Amino acid sequence: MTRLRIGVFGAGMVAQVEHVPNLVHLREKFELVAVADPSAKARGFMESRFGVATDPSFDALLQRKLDAVLIAAPDFAHVSAVEKALTAGLHVLAEKPLCYDPKDADRLIAAQKAAGKVVQVAYMKRFDQSYAAALGLIEGLGAKLRYISVEKTEPDASYQMGHHFYRASDDVTPEMIAEGRAETQKQVTAALGKSISGAVFRGYTGAFCSSLVHDVNLVHGFLEHLGIKQVEASAAHVFAGAEGASATMRVGGDQALWQMVHINVPHLAEYRERVALHFDDRIVELVFPAPYLNHQPTRLIVQRSNGQRYETTEVRDGFAEPYIAELEGFHMAVTSGAPVKTGIAHAKTDMTLIASIGKLAAA
Ligand SMILES: NC(=O)c1ccc[n+]([C@@H]2O[C@H](COP(=O)([O-])OP(=O)(O)OC[C@H]3O[C@@H](n4cnc5c(N)ncnc54)[C@H](O)[C@@H]3O)[C@@H](O)[C@H]2O)c1
Numbered sequence: 001m002t003r004l005r006i007g008v009f010g011a012g013m014v015a016q017v018e019h020v021p022n023l024v025h026l027r028e029k030f031e032l033v034a035v036a037d038p039s040a041k042a043r044g045f046m047e048s049r050f051g052v053a054t055d056p057s058f059d060a061l062l063q064r065k066l067d068a069v070l071i072a073a074p075d076f077a078h079v080s081a082v083e084k085a086l087t088a089g090l091h092v093l094a095e096k097p098l099c100y101d102p103k104d105a106d107r108l109i110a111a112q113k114a115a116g117k118v119v120q121v122a123y124m125k126r127f128d129q130s131y132a133a134a135l136g137l138i139e140g141l142g143a144k145l146r147y148i149s150v151e152k153t154e155p156d157a158s159y160q161m162g163h164h165f166y167r168a169s170d171d172v173t174p175e176m177i178a179e180g181r182a183e184t185q186k187q188v189t190a191a192l193g194k195s196i197s198g199a200v201f202r203g204y205t206g207a208f209c210s211s212l213v214h215d216v217n218l219v220h221g222f223l224e225h226l227g228i229k230q231v232e233a234s235a236a237h238v239f240a241g242a243e244g245a246s247a248t249m250r251v252g253g254d255q256a257l258w259q260m261v262h263i264n265v266p267h268l269a270e271y272r273e274r275v276a277l278h279f280d281d282r283i284v285e286l287v288f289p290a291p292y293l294n295h296q297p298t299r300l301i302v303q304r305s306n307g308q309r310y311e312t313t314e315v316r317d318g319f320a321e322p323y324i325a326e327l328e329g330f331h332m333a334v335t336s337g338a339p340v341k342t343g344i345a346h347a348k349t350d351m352t353l354i355a356s357i358g359k360l361a362a363a
Contacts, residue, residue, distance in 0.1 A: 002335040004091075006030050007061045009081055010073035011037035011046050011054070013157070014095065017164045017292050018323045019070055020050055025324065029331045036061035038176060039169035049165060062088050068334060070122075071095055075210065076184040079104045086115040093330045095122045096217075097209045098347035100187040102355060105348035112344060118333045120326075123217045123342040127325035129317040130286055130298035131218065135225050137284055137302060138277060142226035147278040148251065148258035150215045156266045161292045191355045196362045203238030204358045207245030207262040209351075215260060216350045217342065218275055218286075228252045231353060236360035240264075247357045281305065295319045 006023060008015055015035065023032045035046045036055040043054035055061045058081055061069070068091035071081045079099045085092045086108075098121050099105050112119045125131060154160075184205060189195045196204060223231065228251060236247040246261040271290035276283055283303040289296035300315040332338040 001028055003029060003031050004067045004331060004334060005033050005065060006068045006070060007033050007064060007066045008035040008070045008072060009037075009058045009061060010071065010077075010095075011035045011039065011042035012072065012074075012169045013161070013166060015070075015072040016042070016045060016049075016166050017161055018294075019072055019327075020046065020052070022321075022324050022327055023070070024050055026327055026331070029328065033064050033066055034061055037169065039172050041167050041171050042169040045165075045167040058084065062090075066090055068092065068118075068330075072122075074180055075100070075205070076180055076187060079108065079187075082108055082119060083111055086111045086117055086119070089115060089117065091118040091330075091334045093120050093122055093327070096347070097213050097351060097354075098344065099351055100184075100205075100209060100355075101191040102348050102352040103190070104187070105344050105351065108344050109348070118330070118340055119344050120330045120333060120340050121342045121344070121347045122326060123214060123346075124291075124322040124326040125214050125218055125288065126221060126322075126342050127329055128286075128288070128298050128322045129320055129325075130300040130315070131221075133300050133315055133317050134277075134284055134286055135222070137300075138222065138226060138279075141279050142228055144279040144281065145226060145228065145251070145256045145277060146280060147256055148219055148222075149276045149278070150212070150219065150258070150260040150274070152211065152215065152262045152273045153265045153268070154211065154262070154271055155264075155268050159269045160271055160290045164292060188358075191351070192358050192362060194362065196358070199242040200238050200362050202242035203245040204361060206242060207238070208247070208354050208357055208361075212245070212247075212260055212262050213350055213354060215273070215275060216353055217346065219258060219260075220346065220349055220353075222277060223251065228255070231258070233353060233356045233360055236357045238361050245361070247360070249353070291323075294323070295321050 023030045034053040036058050046052050069085045071094040082094050232250045234248050238245045244263040249258040251258050273288040276285040285301045287299040297316045302313050333340045
């Protein structure tokens, strides 16, 4: 088996809790060469816990002999890091959101074509076995779709990952944090065509671009499978001081409606994420577990009838972990040319819709 030499940029929460342990776990497929992060604390954690070499910057990481990089740096840093990695001739697995401004995705598509390398966006829920099973259950039902609902309630991070080994990267310099804020503002302004601030800015960058982006991608995957192309945002709100955000989309003109809400429930020790597709004769629903629990199956619940007989079935298809499956998918795409499930063009579709949602929320 071809072993890919991979470097990781960003050694924060998701790298510490998921990507780095999972790369170590998949040692037959990946040789973890080094991890780069400006935080000395995060680098120290990576060295002591995983025995991996570290670099203080992405540029230093790119000096090493690598085949691929995994980008888990803050959102604003994704576009420039993907560009640099492609220029260096590397395959890329990049965290979501790939970009704020969909025009940046066009630049990345051109860079990817020129480099001839794989770029996969880290939407791990697309590698969930229950999601694949749900796709199988909705085959040919496009004309019957009436309603899609997405509801996500999120507790504080401490409830979700208090059981993991984790060291916060809280020693990044104030100058770097200020630069990151300014860069985020610049990219969001380019995406929305105007500058936003306060709760709308927090709701846009947090609830929509960082959290619901996963669900937007899941629903886009369902709609692609159903052969439905037309999706148009018709209303959007940021509420509860940016602790909540919601959007409504028309799907296929007047055929169906898609409603989506994210709400923080900081002191409820329970994460819940439901995506339900309502057809005229059945409801297909996915209930995702908290992401960092690992190996918790996603529930796939199907409600159907045969005449007066009503049935609810729950399907579970093993205990594979989507964060691991996405790494395996990336490895396959690079080593055997398998199609990329979540490429730049998919992320562009997601971020184009989210930008239109942001414009409505900011209106
Ligand atoms: N796919 C998922 O389920 C998932 C889950 C969590 C986070 N994420 C994404 O992964 C990325 C990292 O998220 P996280 O929760 O680990 O964040 P984090 O803040 O814990 O980690 C970010 C790391 O990047 C480093 N960094 C690199 N360049 C930096 C710069 N210029 N300024 C400031 N810090 C810099 C920080 O020191 C820190 O260690 C984000 O894009 C986030 O949206 C994805």
